[in-house]
Amino acid sequence: MAALCRVVSGLRYRVRLSPRFLRNSFSSDSGPAESPISGFSAAFDHQEVLRRETQSNAAGPKASSLDPELSFAALLRRSPLIQMGPAKDAVVVGRVFRVVRDDLYIDFGGKFHCVCQRPAGADGLQPGSRVRLRLQDMELTARFLGASTDTTLLEAQAVLLGPLDGREHQIRD
């Protein structure tokens, strides 16, 4: 019985991805009429819908604890920060949130912001404009001699590549 459940759950994972993937790839070609799904995949989809309905009726506001797609582990795994990998030389899009004379404070979605010098002639970069950055480090830390913990600068380091679409004089929010 346990072996049967394990086999079924293994099948479930594989089958779950394939009909959706096929549907997405065919939707642009065949238009509104979808290719007819039959057999196990149809039954499985039907059961999934029923299961979700009963869960949403019974659980109410606690749906996130039952729905595995919204668990912390799942959210973390699919987050752009984790999917990005090592931060060295990763190209990201940031948003300028403060300008102090020639320094641009840019937030790119990490823990800290980065501070970049405004390049010559790029006066179109105002608070709210989006820029492209090449990240060097997500947090500037170093262990100095005689210290027990790292000293952190509470900043990230990145190289400013330029405004997002090459149109310097347009401000995007």
Added chain:
Amino acid sequence: MAVRALTRGLLGFRYSRAATVASPCGGHHYVTAPSAKPPQPQAGDVTEKILNQPLEKADFFRVAELFSLKDLFDARVHLGHKKGCRHRLMEPYLYGCRLDHDIINLDQTMEHLQLALNFTAHIAYRGGIILFVSRRRQFGHLVETTAKDCGEYAHTRYWQGGLLTNANIQYGPGVRLPDLIIFLSTLNNVFQQHVGIRDAAKMNIPTVGVVDSNCNPSLVTYPVPGNDDTPAAVELYCRLFKMTINRAKDRRKQMELIHDVPSSSWKTDFNEATKNFH
């Protein structure tokens, strides 16, 4: 806890019936004078009922509805510092370490945040003074406006040494200290812990604190493991605390209206009781 016992003791002092106690120690008989008769014994029972009713349910103010895991995740609460900055005592609260960056376990943060918000709500319901403390200059204005919006107090400047421990001399005799201190960041700078945590523990004042992966959670009564550096996260905390405190205060007004208690402000009643106690 301590606050509840204190409130109970004070109410008992105020509304106790006349009693004489003879204690035979050393042959002397000590007799306490009968305390003043309560003017309205009915008001005392109703106030007791108002104060005790929230204690019967676990989440009387339904603070769990104010936030969800997705909200915490979108506000980047799970991001910690680098591995080298980690405090040894924060290791139980960490989910793991990814490419040298610590990730805080949001399942634990949810539970801790719920406890902290519930406690804050109960303190606000009973008319306690709440003090918001943060030494992060980036969020000083935000913390001050949050405190103003919920009618409580904030201290985001230099913390003088004897602020809590030497209050009677620095501010005059009989000053009332805060009943709860909320730390939006428990660090002074990246090397030192805020003095207020140690001083609040000395003065028996409960604390709620947001502890990042480089902070020491030992002396904080209700630590909330989470990010304290990103503006999105700090804005979320401020919003949650403000909503909780306002909700608790509105609930108290509602209860007083339901039970027809004369709505003289109960904060000044607490003040008078404290003065009698001293």
